[in-house]
Amino acid sequence: MPKLKEFIADFGWPRIIIFFFLISLFIAAPFVGVRLDASISDVLNRFGQYAILVLALVPMVQAGCGLNFGMALGIVAGLLGSTLSLQFGMKGMFGFLGAIVLATPFSLIFGFMYGKLLNKVKGEEMTIAMYVGFSFVMLMCIMWLILPYNNPTMVWGYAGKGLRTTISVENYWNKVLNDFLAIRIGRFFVFPTGLLLFVAAAAGGMWMFLRSKTGTAMTAVGSNPDYARASGISVDKMRTISVVLSTFLGAVGIIVYEQSFGFIQLYSAPSPMVFPAIAALLIGGASVNKATMVNVVVGTFLFQGLLTMTPSVINSILQTDMSEVIRIIVSNGMILYALTRKTKVTK
């Protein structure tokens, strides 16, 4: 019994409640006329979409920079990369990879500057990160209107200048990863092998990085900055590396999201993408200065599972759309739960 108690204490009550809630949704689905195979395929697809965005949070958490409320910077870098790849008319897998390559320089520059800023303001980083993120997104809204894009699929019809709010990647690199080696069973179930392989590769790469020399140093900075300093590690350098890595992965994450979702969402779309990713990581069991690959996978699966199942199942049970309310309460409740834990954020 003590082993279970220790597991519960470690896993945390809220996570257990969410886990059983999700399981009950899956069980209730068939009784309420919701196709189970379609739901599972939908959950897998959304898992693939969000996994890398959640993974992007890991480096900064490990390095003790706390939860990256400013991930919008990485997402904006990804948007720049994908819009440029469309502008140059790059298609198929080449287009998708081109978008990532084009996004890389932006994400590195943004990440570097953002890292330097965060090092200057240790303590109360989260609020500052959030508002730097928001103001940067707004600045980009102006940029989307000014930058000289002229690919007709992207530009406003009447003005001929400035980008549309949502741009379809239909004939460029839509579902490039999803359909790669996809396995279809029956009409509804699609197993997005390409997408999940890409996510597995990214997660594997991150796992390998965290076990490399710099990765180990970064984890040490996260768990005890004084220890790292006494062992000759430059704390600020490690934190900057983690921010740059996090911003880069944010860019890759949004591009993977777009190819699976089918649309590039511009203007103020990046801001509301950050909170769900943070909530997912926390539901997976991460703390404010420790996050593992398991946290990413479990967290994303639980959170996205919840988001896909609640609209269909709850609606048919209660005939009302409670899913929006449940999503808000669960995701913000989780972040609140993590913030009020005893672990102190790096001072």
Added chain:
Amino acid sequence: MSAVPASKTRKMVVRGLLLVVYVGLAAFMLLIGRQHTILIDNKSAEDGSYEAIDGILVSVDGKEGAEYYSGDRDKATVQGQSHKIRIEVFSDGTVTEKTFKVPLWEDMTILSVPKLLAGIEPFNEKFVPLTVVLPAEDQQQYTSLPAEEPAAEGVLEELLPVLSQ
């Protein structure tokens, strides 16, 4: 030297009193603030017991009046329960004033001026709308509520009136 500690009971009494005043104030606001709409009607009755008067000036609670000809109906919004209505008939210039009460929880009442002039009580009754099936057009579509987190749209919506000014 610190303030003499008020005795426990005195504090209790004051707090109890404050609570009563609080609830009383809310009730008082309800009483004097309660808004009603009064439909002022100038039609003749089917059974001929009273006739519409052609050309009258009606004003409620001293607000500026409105002219009614036979068959007209208009509304006046008033606050509070007891009101005064002033009717001036153009043809013979007679002015009648009458005070009447509107029950607290009545949203809308219908006051028939001819009935009032003819002295038939009750001239002010509850308004019962014809039972009409509401057209479905204003069925609220809200499947995906625009209420996710700090999207800037919220700001746009709120600031649009400024833009339009």
Added chain:
Amino acid sequence: MGQDSPLLALRAVSKDFYGNVVLQDVSFDLRAGEILGLVGENGAGKTTLMSILFGMPVIAETGGFKGSILIDGQEVHFGSPFDALDAGIGMVHQEFSLIPGFTTTENIVLNRESMRPSILNEVFGDRMSILDRSDMKKRSESAIAKLGVNLDPGMLVSEMPVGHKQFTEIAREISRKATRILVLDEPTAVLTESEADVLLATLKRLSSEGIAIIFISHRLKEVVDIADRIVVLRDGHAVKDVPAKGVSVRDIASWMVGRSMTDAAAASKDKLFGAEILSVEHLWVDMPGETVRDVSIRVRQGEILGIGGLAGQGKLGIPNGVMGLYPSGGVVTLQGKAVPLNEPRTALKAGMAFVSEDRRGVGLLLDESLDWNIAFTAMQIHGQYLKKIAGGLFTQRDEAGMKKLCEEYIQLLDIKCTGTKQKAKELSGGNQQKICLAKAFAMKPELLFVSEPTRGIDVGAKRLVLDTLRHYNRDYGTTIVMVSSELEELRSICDRIAIVDEGRIAGILPPTADIADFGLLMAGMKVDTTAEVANA
């Protein structure tokens, strides 16, 4: 002053923290208007005694204390510092407890402000009453006048010179109506000479007005000038309780430190010392609480140099400064090569390793496994225990290599643990210290700094840690610089012992030097050291 029962009496007060005895039946009396000088080395139990007297929660949390405290003859029990305040005991801590943004007046009457009830009192309780600022000003002025010092009641504490802050705190304590006993913990540590004199004069005046004072200081000259009686604490025992008349500083120093000579480092006689390995010139280190002002010292190859001195005098600052962990300046040369300061990485690369005094804060990764803790520095500095992939472009932790290293040290240092994967936070204090030592030894250093290696660990582990240091020094020739506040240990292991006082080297003595000399150096007195040091 002659009433029959003393104002304050301690009877057989004893205290132990988890079996580690800190105070052993301490008893002394204190009469109204008497100044009692309390002296003793660090760890002699002074702070614990004051926490007991002041009813600090930490005492109750760690199992309370034995013996009794009597005020005016009746026994008292303090559940919290506020009970002690009501009983008339005022305490002035070493760190100031003042509100920076408040004026002198506001600080003096903090949380005892004079108020006029406002109408809202009835509804929202007494804290809605209006402050009576004029009365507050009057009360603070009377307290300041009682001190006999000119303090501006309207000045903000944040803009005050340090001396004024000290007087403000004292004024706050004596402004309480009931204060009859005032306890001052190292009040002159932060004052200039002139400010200290004014303080001492003030304390004399307060005692003449009937307030009893307990004056804790390591400046023995001040204690002798001001105290009526002196109590000397050593290893938790009140070894001396004498009137101050006719007592010299030298006597106090020897009582403070005087322990029977254990087998001094006789072995150091036939030790051969190589050339000078490390030289430090005019080192200053800005470490909070352990400021180093101007230290110059030389260390010879194969030697064990001890650095002693009281807490807060800067001995811990020296290793932290040389290793670049705190902002510092001066010239450090290791084996002839200059080592730049403020760069921990180059100091480690040059071949110096450091076992920090702050075991849990700096020395360990509490949430990581033991093999991690031991191999980490070696991995980051010398690139050991890493598997190179794709020609060194990628590296991966060599888990097997780290496991082997960890097992090697578990066996060598007899570390009691469940395996190399156990989390560091689950080990006992002694074993954690051994992990820190293993981490330093894994670096194969030329010169090893060890800071407070035996603090807070049980006697058995102490012996083993010291033996390991001796073993590494004798068999591998590692030069060791050991900083410790346990003079006893330094004398049992070191070849030479430097005493640090107020950020400077007061003097260097051989372990066999007279015990009183050590005590005098610690108290900042000059001692003729030239004779013995030549090359013992």
Added chain:
Amino acid sequence: MSAQKKLGRFISEYAVVIIFTVITVACIKPSGLSLTYIIQEIITRLGRNSFLVLSLLLPIFAGMGLNFGMTLGAMAGQIGLIFAVDWGIAGWQGLVFAVLVGLPVSLLLGWVCGAVMNKAKGREMVTGYILAFFINGIYQFVVLYMMGSVIPLRSAAITLSRGYGVRNTLNLESVRQSLDTLLMLKIGPFMVPGAAFIVIALLCVFIVWFKKTKLGQDMRAVGQDMAVADAAGIPVERTRIVAILISTVLACIGQIIFLQNMGNLATYNAHDQTGFFAVAAILVGGASVTKANIPNVFVGVILLHAMFIVSPLAGQRLFGSAMIGEYFRQFIGYGVIALSLVLYAWRSRKAIDNARAGLRQGAAGSSGASGAVDANNKGAAK
């Protein structure tokens, strides 16, 4: 301090105010709006927003930073308004009724917010922000599902056609401008909402009076140094909760004043932006995370809203699209909060370094006289 250093300190102290004044003045010309129109607009906005911004002062005194959790108070105010409109109470009586209904709700929410913030010491601001979204979820659950079903709603005008839940936007016609028109004064070309300004003046008097009370003094002490306040016997936790409580109650009243001026209530997202606007305003006014006073509030509201009035039209003229002006306004709004937070965090770190540096010179190579002992006081200004 040399004049140059003092000037440097002044500039860094009021960097935000200076930047804002420059941008606003620069935008006036291209926006093409007449000065009287701008001034009239600012007067109405002062009447509308100042109360909300003033509610931020107390948590700053108590050292809890910018109270992003004030959105909870806004929600309580909106619930009060929903009942006032539902029961058909019009005019200023409707407003008072809304406040009386909203008060107990804001007390409850304020207490919850204070308790949660006490558990997340050092991270109050971001916790308040997230708590606002969390309670927003509960607010939506109550207003969208409970009202009409569990909580009876009288008038069909505000209920969704499905029978329960409140509509997305409520027409506040019955209470619209009722506070403003109560004492509308005509001074020169400008219409000044007298009643609103009287209420605001009353709040200012209360705040000034409150700082003189023992509770106000305790709050300042807790704000400066929690450990010392605790050692002196001040109930730190309770004082912080009272600070948040009062701030939430004031936010509730402020939101009602705000909405009666706007004339309509976006039930589900009117409160989203209250926190953002109020915080942006007080920061633009030169306040910081630990220091704020009443002038900051008024300067902030005037500057921020002047900028919000002129920038869209200036954007229209300069960049040829109102959207750019609109986004420019958002960028400035968020940017100013980020900038002042960064400046504050950077300045407080520099203050600590200066204190350490001051000490270092004293220690380096001071001559033999032991007298020149310098203090390593830990009471460096935080």
